[in-house]
Amino acid sequence: MANPNGVGASVRRLEDPRFLTGRGNYTDDFKRPNMTHLVHVRSPYPHALVKGIDASAALAAPGVVAVLTGADMEADKVGSLPCGWQIHSKDGSPMKEPGHFPLARGRVRYVGDAVAVVIAETKDQARDAAELVVVDYEELPAVTASTRAVTAEAPQVHDEAPGNLCYDWHLGDKAAVDAAFAQAAHVATIDLVNNRLVPNAMEPRAALGEYDPSNGEYTLTTTSQNPHVIRLLMGAFVLGIPEHKLRVVAPDVGGGFGSKIFHYGEEAVVTWAAKKIGRPVKWTADRSESFLTDAHGRDHVSHAEMAMDQDGHFLALRVSTLANLGAYLSTFAPSIPTYLYATLLAGQYKTPAIYAEVKAVFTNTAPVDAYRGAGRPEACYLIERLVDIAAGVAGLDRAEIRRRNFVPASAMPYQTPVALQYDSGDFAKNLDIALPLVDYDGFAARKAASKAKGKLRGIGFSTYIEACGIAPSNVAGALGARAGLYECAEVRFHPTGSVTVFTGSHSHGQGHETTFAQLVAERFGVPIENVEIVHGDTSKIPFGMGTYGSRSLAVGGSALVKAMDKVERKAKKIAAHMLEAAETDIEVKDGRFTVAGTDKSLGIGDIALQAYVPHNFPLDELEPGLDEQAFYDPKNFTYPNGCHVCEVEIDPETGVTQVVAFSAVDDFGNVINPLIVEGQVHGGIVQGIGQALLENCVYDDESGQLLTGSFMDYCMPRADDVPSFTVRYHEDQPCTHNPLGVKGCGEAGTIGASAATMNAVVDALSAFGVTHLDMPATPEKVWRAIQNATPALAAE
Amino acid sequence: MPCTVTMTVNGKTVSREVEERTLLVTFLRDHLSLTGTHVGCDTSQCGACVVHVDGRSVKSCTTLAVQANGASVTTIEGLAAADGTLHPMQAAFREHHGLQCGFCTPGMVMSAVDLVRNNPTPTEHDIRDGLEGNICRCTGYHNIVKAVQAGAEAMNSPSAKAAAE
Numbered sequence: 001m002a003n004p005n006g007v008g009a010s011v012r013r014l015e016d017p018r019f020l021t022g023r024g025n026y027t028d029d030f031k032r033p034n035m036t037h038l039v040h041v042r043s044p045y046p047h048a049l050v051k052g053i054d055a056s057a058a059l060a061a062p063g064v065v066a067v068l069t070g071a072d073m074e075a076d077k078v079g080s081l082p083c084g085w086q087i088h089s090k091d092g093s094p095m096k097e098p099g100h101f102p103l104a105r106g107r108v109r110y111v112g113d114a115v116a117v118v119i120a121e122t123k124d125q126a127r128d129a130a131e132l133v134v135v136d137y138e139e140l141p142a143v144t145a146s147t148r149a150v151t152a153e154a155p156q157v158h159d160e161a162p163g164n165l166c167y168d169w170h171l172g173d174k175a176a177v178d179a180a181f182a183q184a185a186h187v188a189t190i191d192l193v194n195n196r197l198v199p200n201a202m203e204p205r206a207a208l209g210e211y212d213p214s215n216g217e218y219t220l221t222t223t224s225q226n227p228h229v230i231r232l233l234m235g236a237f238v239l240g241i242p243e244h245k246l247r248v249v250a251p252d253v254g255g256g257f258g259s260k261i262f263h264y265g266e267e268a269v270v271t272w273a274a275k276k277i278g279r280p281v282k283w284t285a286d287r288s289e290s291f292l293t294d295a296h297g298r299d300h301v302s303h304a305e306m307a308m309d310q311d312g313h314f315l316a317l318r319v320s321t322l323a324n325l326g327a328y329l330s331t332f333a334p335s336i337p338t339y340l341y342a343t344l345l346a347g348q349y350k351t352p353a354i355y356a357e358v359k360a361v362f363t364n365t366a367p368v369d370a371y372r373g374a375g376r377p378e379a380c381y382l383i384e385r386l387v388d389i390a391a392g393v394a395g396l397d398r399a400e401i402r403r404r405n406f407v408p409a410s411a412m413p414y415q416t417p418v419a420l421q422y423d424s425g426d427f428a429k430n431l432d433i434a435l436p437l438v439d440y441d442g443f444a445a446r447k448a449a450s451k452a453k454g455k456l457r458g459i460g461f462s463t464y465i466e467a468c469g470i471a472p473s474n475v476a477g478a479l480g481a482r483a484g485l486y487e488c489a490e491v492r493f494h495p496t497g498s499v500t501v502f503t504g505s506h507s508h509g510q511g512h513e514t515t516f517a518q519l520v521a522e523r524f525g526v527p528i529e530n531v532e533i534v535h536g537d538t539s540k541i542p543f544g545m546g547t548y549g550s551r552s553l554a555v556g557g558s559a560l561v562k563a564m565d566k567v568e569r570k571a572k573k574i575a576a577h578m579l580e581a582a583e584t585d586i587e588v589k590d591g592r593f594t595v596a597g598t599d600k601s602l603g604i605g606d607i608a609l610q611a612y613v614p615h616n617f618p619l620d621e622l623e624p625g626l627d628e629q630a631f632y633d634p635k636n637f638t639y640p641n642g643c644h645v646c647e648v649e650i651d652p653e654t655g656v657t658q659v660v661a662f663s664a665v666d667d668f669g670n671v672i673n674p675l676i677v678e679g680q681v682h683g684g685i686v687q688g689i690g691q692a693l694l695e696n697c698v699y700d701d702e703s704g705q706l707l708t709g710s711f712m713d714y715c716m717p718r719a720d721d722v723p724s725f726t727v728r729y730h731e732d733q734p735c736t737h738n739p740l741g742v743k744g745c746g747e748a749g750t751i752g753a754s755a756a757t758m759n760a761v762v763d764a765l766s767a768f769g770v771t772h773l774d775m776p777a778t779p780e781k782v783w784r785a786i787q788n789a790t791p792a793l794a795a796e
Numbered sequence: 797m798p799c800t801v802t803m804t805v806n807g808k809t810v811s812r813e814v815e816e817r818t819l820l821v822t823f824l825r826d827h828l829s830l831t832g833t834h835v836g837c838d839t840s841q842c843g844a845c846v847v848h849v850d851g852r853s854v855k856s857c858t859t860l861a862v863q864a865n866g867a868s869v870t871t872i873e874g875l876a877a878a879d880g881t882l883h884p885m886q887a888a889f890r891e892h893h894g895l896q897c898g899f900c901t902p903g904m905v906m907s908a909v910d911l912v913r914n915n916p917t918p919t920e921h922d923i924r925d926g927l928e929g930n931i932c933r934c935t936g937y938h939n940i941v942k943a944v945q946a947g948a949e950a951m952n953s954p955s956a957k958a959a960a961e
Contacts, residue, residue, distance in 0.1 A: 012890055012891060012893075013890065013893065015898070016889070016890040016895060016898075017882070017890070018898075019895055019898030019901050020872075020882060020886040020889055020890060020895070020898075020901060020905065021832070021872065021873065021875075021876055021882070021886065022830070022831070022832015022833070022871060022872035022873040022902050023832065023873075024832070024898050024899075026831075026834070026899065028831075028835075029825075029831035031829070124815070124817070200933055201897070201899075201933055202834075202836045202842065202844060202897065202899040202900045202931065202932065202933050202934075203834070203836065203897065203899040204835075204836065252897075252898065253897065254834075254836075254897045254898065254899025254900075255896070255897040255899060255933050255934055257933070286838045287836065287837035287838045287839070287842070288838055508897055509896035509897030509898070509934045510896070511896070675893045676893065678893075679893045679896060679934075679935060679938075679939055680896075682935060682936035682937075682938040682939060683896065683933070683934045683935050683936040684936070685936055686936035686937065687933075687936075710837070710838070710839045710841070711837050711839050711841035711842060711931065712839050712841060716841075716931050716933070717936075717937075718927075718928050718931060718937075719923070719924040719925075719927040719928055719930070719932075719937040719940065719941070720924040720925050720927075720928045722936065722937060724920070724938050724941060725936070725938055749936070
């Protein structure tokens with residue numbers, strides 16, 4: 001490695017000092033002169049007509065500036081929050097896409113649906129006055145469970161979506177699957193629920209709207225993973241503000257995990273209200289509000305079957321899934337249980353025929369959209385649980401059945417039967433590294449030792465694959481995305497040789513300010529402290545599609561490489577001119593531009609200075625300046641993959657499950673900063689273990705109330721719930737189609753971990769005849785499973 | 797009824813007129829513009845708001861400003877040395893990548909400092925147990941545990957002890 005802060009170095013993060021000293025700038029930290037505070041009046045009912053709103057008492061309360069409602073927005077012609085992805089049903093009809101207004105218009109559809117806002121001088125005054133807004137509701141029957149939403153007698157969430165159906169979609173070759181099942185020697189089946197989750201980034205959502213009447217410009221500062229997307233959606237579709245008059249800033253953002261991708265109504269409300277009252281307006285969610293209104297994740301109910309031959313080779317997979325989309329379509333909601341889910345059902349296996357059907361339904365719950373992994377954890381969990389059941393049916397070891405069915409590395413690139421083409425991966429190698437790492441051969445002895453102290457021990461695998469770096473724009477468009485999904489970067493050398501990079505990716509914990517700077521330091525040999533990465537401001541960055549789907553490095557980093565290529569080409573021209581040589585004779589290495597075969601050379605710093613203070617550039621061929629912009633559109637998704645192994649110990653007396661070991665072997669392609677990559681894996685694993693053992697978002701289907709609406713009720717993983725981890729990766733299978741050879745590491749931990757953990761739990765309980773438990777495996781659920789075991793097995 | 801609270805914050809005496817119901821975290825963030833202390837929940841569960849009041853870690857979202865009247869308060873902004881040198885615990889969090897989005901970090905660091913002051917040589921179990929009241933959604937705690945172990949060692953070094961006195 002030439003540069004100590006270049007590619008492959010565990011550079012300590014450049015952004016850390018400000019976070020460690022309390023100098024981060026999160027949205028709620030911003031104050032503006034004359035700023036007001038906004039609090040929402042939200043529906044306490046899951047489904048009701050709004051017959052009237054009496055704001056007189058609130059308006060008379062101390063400090064109140066305004067009370068605004070959906071009618072005010074309607075009068076100002078504020079539009080519906082748009083959905084960014086359109087799915088078509090089996091019969092070719094487009095999905096049902098009901099209106100989704102920032103403030104409800106006559107009807108509310110989930111607990112937390114916004115009805116009105118109170119704006120006051122202080123937040124406490126706004127809160128107090130919000131209590132005084134009298135809303136006349138007429139309650140309507142409600143439904144929160146997807147399984148009941150599809151029944152004939154279920155209440156209808158939207159008049160325009162009969163049977164609460166948004167779409168009834170499918171993928172794959174049904175006839176081929178049916179034929180394979182007719183030939184099968186073994187069939188494994190499973191019914192499972194992928195439990196609903198609340199993303200719970202530690203920074204609650206917040207938004208600050210400003211309007212400058214002197215020039216007609218609006219500024220929205222918001223907790224977003226993709227400010228340009230918010231500007232496009234809100235400007236063009238909701239508020240009708242031209243983009244040159246709308247600046248969206250996403251400053252330091254305290255975690256996203258998908259929940260801050262989407263355009264939320266609150267962003268439109270504060271921006272609109274700022275002009276209406278002529279003052280800046282800030283809204284910051286309480287955690288309770290986050291629970292009610294952040295887009296939730298998962299919530300699938302599925303049935304799956306795997307057909308096998310006599311030797312346990314997979315012949316066909318058949319999957320039927322019911323997906324809960326909540327009360328309205330969030331920005332990317334329709335794509336999650338379809339193109340980010342069913343397309344991953346091949347997993348790491350060469351199953352020749354796959355058919356998946358997905359019904360997506362509306363319910364009286366918060367909208368459901370992408371949460372870390374977004375569709376891929378649901379696919380991985382389903383396949384990996386089913387493969388464990390298949391191992392039992394076929395009488396094979398769980399590692400062996402996986403190995404037997406892996407797509408071999410020699411088959412890459414591999415076209416799956418569900419639309420994707422994997423470019424690279426050596427799945428057997430991941431398993432080969434993992435088995436000795438976890439001492440698989442020693443498991444029986446550890447299990448016996450646990451048994452000797454009255455504990456049950458289990459081990460579980462998850463050999464996962466995901467599709468990241470979303471996405472090739474042409475493919476995304478063909479699949480229903482209403483925008484291309486490229487990325488943009490600009491590299492600006494300054495006259496004295498320092499560099500500013502403008503990226504359309506956004507960091508909300510991932511460490512772009514370090515990783516992206518490493519790429520520049522490596523390429524041009526500049527000290528890393530002379531490189532600044534600017535992200536999250538539409539007034540500075542040409543454009544951007546933002547950060548989600550583990551796309552920052554694979555797509556945004558590749559755009560940066562492309563921009564650096566352009567910088568280098570320009571610098572080469574300048575060097576040739578200055579050194580009076582032919583451009584073809586200039587050799588470039590580590591930021592030095594040398595005339596081949598001579599000692600005549602220039603550093604990038606000299607070239608940058610000349611670029612800005614030229615006296616004799618041949619202006620027809622060479623313009624001053626060293627500032628280049630590039631857009632990169634990937635050719636394919638990237639396919640991170642790996643093998644996760646979890647080992648648990650269960651106390652049969654209490655049902656408490658303890659994760660005693662967790663190991664991850666991952667293939668992320670090339671790794672730029674190992675320290676950051678490992679950190680992403682650790683965090684992802686805990687979100688996966690959290691889903692498996694602790695977290696569950698529960699609505700009471702009778703009352704429609706969210707029962708898990710705080711950290712008192714929703715069990716977040718804490719330091720004492722998890723162990724330390726063993727994390728390994730290899731770089732033998734770089735991505736074949738992006739210039740960095742990177743695949744993405746942001747979601748892998750979450751995708752692999754829940755399946756590995758549940759496979760371990762079920763393995764531990766297998767002595768009691770347990771073949772499946774739905775997540776989360778709480779102590780109560782585990783204890784009941786043991787109590788309900790067949791007496792003969794339990795006595796063993 | 798407004799009331800006056802006076803306290804020492806990061807070594808400086810401050811006095812403000814506030815409503816009685818003003819929380820300490822609101823006092824710090826809104827009245828003193830010390831926005832390093834964060835609010836991550838409304839049930840005193842997440843620990844993003846932890847500060848030191850008379851040397852003990854306290855969740856400032858569940859403390860009234862008037863309760864800290866006359867007290868000495870240290871926030872994350874006051875932890876580093878006057879010359880900007882990071883406190884050993886801050887430095888250890890950076891070295892071991894114990895933070896990602898940074899939102900829980902101020903509370904996590906303040907809790908960790910108090911934990912080590914009470915237990916200079918914590919085991920992994922002690923650390924996990926001691927930080928149970930601070931939720932982090934990003935790191936999976938793995939690197940936080942490593943950082944606190946390293947931070948504890950650094951805080952126990954003779955030079956760090958001298959600096960703390």
